[in-house]
Amino acid sequence: MTNEVIRKRLLIDGDGAGDDRRINLLVKSFIKWCNSGSQEEGYSQYQRMLSTLSQCEFSMGKTLLVYDMNLREMENYEKIYKEIECSIAGAHEKIAECKKQILQAKRIRKNRQEYDALAKVIQHHPDRHETLKELEALGKELEHLSHIKESVEDKLELRRKQFHVLLSTIHELQQTLENDEKLSEVEEAQETSMEVDPKP
Numbered sequence: 715m716t717n718e719v720i721r722k723r724l725l726i727d728g729d730g731a732g733d734d735r736r737i738n739l740l741v742k743s744f745i746k747w748c749n750s751g752s753q754e755e756g757y758s759q760y761q762r763m764l765s766t767l768s769q770c771e772f773s774m775g776k777t778l779l780v781y782d783m784n785l786r787e788m789e790n791y792e793k794i795y796k797e798i799e800c801s802i803a804g805a806h807e808k809i810a811e812c813k814k815q816i817l818q819a820k821r822i823r824k825n826r827q828e829y830d831a832l833a834k835v836i837q838h839h840p841d842r843h844e845t846l847k848e849l850e851a852l853g854k855e856l857e858h859l860s861h862i863k864e865s866v867e868d869k870l871e872l873r874r875k876q877f878h879v880l881l882s883t884i885h886e887l888q889q890t891l892e893n894d895e896k897l898s899e900v901e902e903a904q905e906t907s908m909e910v911d912p913k914p
Contacts, residue, residue, distance in 0.1 A: 737770065787894075794887065808877075812870045815869065819867070822863060
């Protein structure tokens with residue numbers, strides 16, 4: 715992005731609308747000062763040269779400040795971009811983990827169905843005491859598995875919400891970057907327009 719901005723400014727200044735114009739004016743003022751016929755005219759040309767030099771120094775300082783600011787912004791954006799990449803990678807890992815938990819919940823449900831079928835078969839056995847004990851154990855295990863299933867579903871729902879918030883944040887960040895870039899271009903265009911317009 716910085717290279718593109720510099721390229722645009724060079725293209726604009728190449729026509730003499732920026733620092734090149736001031737330097738040309740400075741050279742012309744110097745030549746006129748050298749060829750001035752009177753002390754009053756020489757002093758006038760001298761003041762013009764000082765004014766043009768001040769404008770060049772101000773423009774150079776301003777350009778350096780903008781360049782430093784752009785460098786800091788680029789570093790900040792790089793840091794944010796890396797943080798977003800890490801967040802996305804973490805979200806993918808969490809989603810993969812949730813998928814594993816869903817598969818586990820499905821296996822638990824399948825086992826539950828098999829336990830139900832087995833319980834029906836056991837009920838036909840003559841030893842009712844042992845059958846009741848097994849049914850009681852199966853009931854506790856089913857209850858435990860049901861709690862696990864509910865916990866997995868709650869975690870999955872939470873991960874989905876977190877991922878949605880992450881995607882929204884990424885979208886807002888992209889929009890902010892685009893707006894910043896457009897605003898920078900508008901400010902540069904305004905500065906260029908002010909430099910091109912001759913001062914009275």
